[in-house]
Amino acid sequence: MIALKxxxxxxxxxxVGGGIAGLQAALDLxxxxxxxxxxxxxxxxxxxxxxxxxxFPTLDCxxxxxxPKMSAAVHHPKIELLVNTEVQSLESTGAGQRxxxxxxxxxxxxxxxxxxxxxxxxxEVEYPDPFEQGLGALRAIAIPFANAIPQVAVLxxxxxxxxxxxxxxxxxxxxxxxxxxVTFTIDxxxxxxxxxxxxxxxxxxxxxxAAQSRNIxxxxxxxxLLAPHAPYGRVLRPSDxxxxxxxxxxxxxxxxDQTLGVPYCxxxxxxxxxxxxxxxSGALPLADLTLYYIDIRAFGKGYEQFYxxxxxxxxxxxxxxVLRIEPLADGDLLVxxxxxxxxxxxxxxxxxxxxxxxxxxxxxxxxxxxxPVRRATDGFFxxxxxxxxxxxxxxxxxxxxxxxxxxDIVDTITDAGAAAMxxxxxxxxxxxxxxxxxxxxxxxxRVHLEPTMxxxxxx
Amino acid sequence: MATxxxxxxQKQALALFRKRLGGVSxxxxxxxxxxxxxxKAIRDFLARQPxxxxxxxxxxxxxADEVLWQVMGxxxxxxxxxxxxxxxxxxxxxxxxxxxxAAGEV
Numbered sequence: 001m002i003a004l005k006x007x008x009x010x011x012x013x014x015x016v017g018g019g020i021a022g023l024q025a026a027l028d029l030x031x032x033x034x035x036x037x038x039x040x041x042x043x044x045x046x047x048x049x050x051x052x053x054x055x056f057p058t059l060d061c062x063x064x065x066x067x068p069k070m071s072a073a074v075h076h077p078k079i080e081l082l083v084n085t086e087v088q089s090l091e092s093t094g095a096g097q098r099x100x101x102x103x104x105x106x107x108x109x110x111x112x113x114x115x116x117x118x119x120x121x122x123x124e125v126e127y128p129d130p131f132e133q134g135l136g137a138l139r140a141i142a143i144p145f146a147n148a149i150p151q152v153a154v155l156x157x158x159x160x161x162x163x164x165x166x167x168x169x170x171x172x173x174x175x176x177x178x179x180x181x182v183t184f185t186i187d188x189x190x191x192x193x194x195x196x197x198x199x200x201x202x203x204x205x206x207x208x209x210a211a212q213s214r215n216i217x218x219x220x221x222x223x224x225l226l227a228p229h230a231p232y233g234r235v236l237r238p239s240d241x242x243x244x245x246x247x248x249x250x251x252x253x254x255x256x257d258q259t260l261g262v263p264y265c266x267x268x269x270x271x272x273x274x275x276x277x278x279x280x281s282g283a284l285p286l287a288d289l290t291l292y293y294i295d296i297r298a299f300g301k302g303y304e305q306f307y308x309x310x311x312x313x314x315x316x317x318x319x320x321x322v323l324r325i326e327p328l329a330d331g332d333l334l335v336x337x338x339x340x341x342x343x344x345x346x347x348x349x350x351x352x353x354x355x356x357x358x359x360x361x362x363x364x365x366x367x368x369x370x371x372p373v374r375r376a377t378d379g380f381f382x383x384x385x386x387x388x389x390x391x392x393x394x395x396x397x398x399x400x401x402x403x404x405x406x407x408d409i410v411d412t413i414t415d416a417g418a419a420a421m422x423x424x425x426x427x428x429x430x431x432x433x434x435x436x437x438x439x440x441x442x443x444x445x446r447v448h449l450e451p452t453m454x455x456x457x458x459x
Numbered sequence: 460m461a462t463x464x465x466x467x468x469q470k471q472a473l474a475l476f477r478k479r480l481g482g483v484s485x486x487x488x489x490x491x492x493x494x495x496x497x498x499k500a501i502r503d504f505l506a507r508q509p510x511x512x513x514x515x516x517x518x519x520x521x522x523a524d525e526v527l528w529q530v531m532g533x534x535x536x537x538x539x540x541x542x543x544x545x546x547x548x549x550x551x552x553x554x555x556x557x558x559x560x561a562a563g564e565v
Binding site for chain 1: 461463465470472473477480483487488490495511513516523524527528529531534541548549
């Protein structure tokens with residue numbers, strides 16, 4: 001990792017987003033000899049994938065796949081990483097793209113912090129841990145999560161009481177209360193947008209009463225409950241710590257619904273629900289697990305077999321539409337469903353301890369909205385050419401992974417590799433153009449595509 | 460835990476930081492005070508015997524989800540451990556040094 005010595009930068013390829021797509025794209029570009037700069041707005045790279053328990057259909061540990069890629073990226077001599085940094089705008093300069101980015105203060109000097117956590121142990125203030133979807137506690141100064149990269153502390157000013165205990169405990173003098181947000185520019189020959197996705201709100205359907213019950217949770221919350229280093233250490237329901245004995249999974253709760261403005265399929269929900277049910281059948285062998293679905297979309301390699309295995313394991317699949325969820329006084333939930341699998345449709349009421357809603361995948365809010373790349377009707381980046389599956393409407397700007405639409409991890413990694421290849425080809429072509437004489441005077445166009453990341457001056 | 464006094468430079472930086480944040484709000488103080496008070500009550504209760512989340516919540520007249528969050532924070536930072544199950548609930552007990560500390564406070 002190259003330290004943040006100067007601010008303005010120049011690089012071959014700017015990769016916006018440090019999730020699995022951004023990491024894969026940066027690694028593929030760097031292995032081709034191009035210098036890549038990853039900008040990540042969170043304090044650690046890893047994206048959504050580092051928070052997952054396991055991946056389908058192989059049930060491999062998600063962290064075991066992501067962590068080596070995170071580590072490879074951060075140690076690669078041709079990759080620079082800027083965390084806590086967000087793209088504010090992107091403009092074409094003729095010679096390439098210029099991104100204006102803002103780096104938020106962490107109040108910790110990354111060059112001095114050794115990740116010992118003594119500041120975290122000294123701090124007394126705790127708040128709901130965003131990495132654990134609020135289930136666990138995180139201290140006002142802390143390393144964001146166990147396998148975060150970079151492994152350095154971050155101070156959250158929204159919760160800090162300025163007691164100074166962290167500075168007193170730090171053995172290396174890394175606490176730096178004087179840090180401020182800084183804005184600078186990055187000149188790049190090509191840009192890969194790997195900005196990922198968000199999930200829409202649990203509260204979109206008022207008939208599900210998600211705001212009234214802690215036991216109606218998101219799929220990412222279930223991922224954390226199932227993770228090896230889970231916030232509770234086991235699967236418990238958030239309202240009272242009960243070991244759930246009946247868990248419902250409601251498919252298409254935030255997508256495939258015109259009334260929600262998300263008419264498209266989120267593509268991954270069927271499979272991650274089947275995966276979560278399979279993992280729960282191991283964690284809670286006596287639990288009753290029911291998936292309420294419209295239809296199962298098991299389109300990928302090995303997915304149909306995965307689905308059939310789940311059925312054979314005794315997981316209940318009920319085809320139908322959930323009408324409403326009724327929170328009960330003891331924390332249980334009464335699911336009202338119109339089941340459609342029988343010859344005659346029947347209306348049922350089923351009591352569950354915990355309900356997971358399949359939220360829809362939507363474009364992330366924030367910085368990327370300022371990037372002048374055309375959006376498709378679903379709000380994700382538009383990829384206009386069928387023969388160029390990574391290219392956007394702007395030359396030299398490519399999209400990878402879920403930034404262009406919902407997709408699973410396998411497709412995201414494949415997509416990131418394709419985007420890196422397209423960006424590499426674009427950079428090579430521009431380099432050739434740059435080295436060829438142009439015009440009668442034989443002057444060459446000045447484009448900074450030579451593989452250099454020398455700083456071009458501080459702000 | 461070994462701590463050292465703040466240097467003059469650090470004190471000045473901290474004062475500037477506090478000023479930039481607009482001071483420490485009453486809300487932050489209240490939140491911390493609530494956390495410290497509730498955790499002391501949980502420690503005192505668990506010093507007698509391990510208990511489930513609903514038992515602690517009932518004894519302290521606090522919502523069970525709030526008690527669960529506080530206990531999980533104490534568990535993460537090594538003050539509470541799981542101590543078996545009771546029906547469909549896990550029981551939580553103090554880690555030994557915490558038991559001694561709580562006994563000393565009573």
